Amino acid sequence: xxxxxxxxxxxxxxxxxxxxxxxxxxxxxxxxxxxxxxxxxxxxxxxxxxxxxxxxxxxxxxxxxxxxxxxxxxxxxxxxxxxxxxxxxxxxxxxxxxxxxxxxxxxxxx
Amino acid sequence: xxxxxxxxxxxxxxxxxxxxxxxxxxxxxxxxxxxxxxxxxxxxxxxxxxxxxxxxxxxxxxxxxxxxxxxxxxxxxxxxxxxxxxxxxxxxxxxxxxxxxxxxxxxxxxxxxxxxxxxxxxxxxxxxxxxxxxxxxxxxxxxxxxxxxxxxxxxxx
Numbered sequence: 001x002x003x004x005x006x007x008x009x010x011x012x013x014x015x016x017x018x019x020x021x022x023x024x025x026x027x028x029x030x031x032x033x034x035x036x037x038x039x040x041x042x043x044x045x046x047x048x049x050x051x052x053x054x055x056x057x058x059x060x061x062x063x064x065x066x067x068x069x070x071x072x073x074x075x076x077x078x079x080x081x082x083x084x085x086x087x088x089x090x091x092x093x094x095x096x097x098x099x100x101x102x103x104x105x106x107x108x109x110x
Numbered sequence: 111x112x113x114x115x116x117x118x119x120x121x122x123x124x125x126x127x128x129x130x131x132x133x134x135x136x137x138x139x140x141x142x143x144x145x146x147x148x149x150x151x152x153x154x155x156x157x158x159x160x161x162x163x164x165x166x167x168x169x170x171x172x173x174x175x176x177x178x179x180x181x182x183x184x185x186x187x188x189x190x191x192x193x194x195x196x197x198x199x200x201x202x203x204x205x206x207x208x209x210x211x212x213x214x215x216x217x218x219x220x221x222x223x224x225x226x227x228x229x230x231x232x233x234x235x236x237x238x239x240x241x242x243x244x245x246x247x248x249x250x251x252x253x254x255x256x257x258x259x260x261x262x263x264x265x266x267x
Contacts, residue, residue, distance in 0.1 A: 038115050064119045064238060071232055074147070075125045078137055078230075081147035082129040 001029060002052065005039065009051040012041075117238045128227040131196040135221050138199060141165035159183045169193055173201075182208055197221055213238045 001015050016026035030050055033039035041050040127134055137143045144165075159176035161183075166172050169190055176185035188203035199219040205212050215236035222229045 033115070061117075064117070064121075064236065067234075067236070068121045068123070071121075071123055071234065075123060075230065075232065077147045078134070079125065079127055081137065082127050082133065085133075 001033065002038065005050060005052045009049050012048045012050065015050060115240055118236070119238065120233065120235045122234075123232045124229060125232075126224065126226050126229045131221045131223040131228045134228045134230060135196045135199075138219065139167055159185065161185060166190075167193070173203075196223075211239055 001019075004010055004015055004018070012026055012030060013023060015030065016023055019026065021029075027048075030039060030041060030048075033050075034041055038053055039050055040053050041048050043049075137147060157178045159178050161176045162174045163176075164172050164174040167190065169192065171190050173188040173190070174186065176183060178184075183206075185206045186203060187206070188201050190199070190201045192198060192200035198221065200216070202214065202216045204214050213236050215234055218231075218233045220231045220233075222231070
């Protein structure tokens with residue numbers, strides 16, 4: 001339904017067509033989506049037209065994209081951290097010798 | 111009755127570091143190391159939340175912490191499922207805002223040593239629940255949602 005609505009507004013019967021659901025069942029789904037804020041609908045005459053609530057979807061999309069940005073920023077920081085410290089040849093898991101993090105490998109082995 | 115919505119997403123991020131796989135892996139393997147590089151410096155406004163703080167880096171172990179930002183308590187609760195030293199990490203985590211579960215995700219971090227160092231691949235699959243505009247969380251709609259999400263994104267992992 002959301003996929004169909006992402007292409008533009010549609011009536012309840014148009015939404016139900018590819019789903020082989022009764023009109024009542026489709027209407028119930030629409031009402032659920034409406035309550036969740038994802039979809040809004042308007043009744044014109046005998047037809048109820050539904051459309052996506054772009055604001056609500058954008059909110060989730062922004063959240064997801066900011067989550068991704070956050071991970072990217074952290075991995076950039078990891079790069080800086082690794083550059084500030086050095087590999088010790090043959091040291092295996094021995095961490096970098098920074099005074100700030102002397103205990104960094106203590107919990108490494110499960 | 112509260113109605114629900116879910117939005118699914120997967121993202122993949124790849125980085126290559128001029129360091130051995132064991133050193134990159136070690137950066138994830140202790141709280142001290144994670145704190146050393148995880149701080150993005152923009153968390154001055156956030157305050158620690160009262161609640162469990164845990165870093166139990168072993169299969170079945172939890173990582174938990176929380177903070178308060180703009181009056182909302184955010185908590186992070188992760189469970190480690192797979193730990194292959196120097197090669198792979200799989201964990202799931204839940205995020206809560208004021209006690210409401212807002213997302214459930216699976217993160218897989220792979221470490222592959224190459225001639226250039228170590229390639230890290232971070233794959234994260236998430237189910238984002240009820241949106242931030244959902245009627246479940248009316249408080250989240252108040253004030254600058256974007257700023258709040260910024261703070262959440264920067265502070266919680």
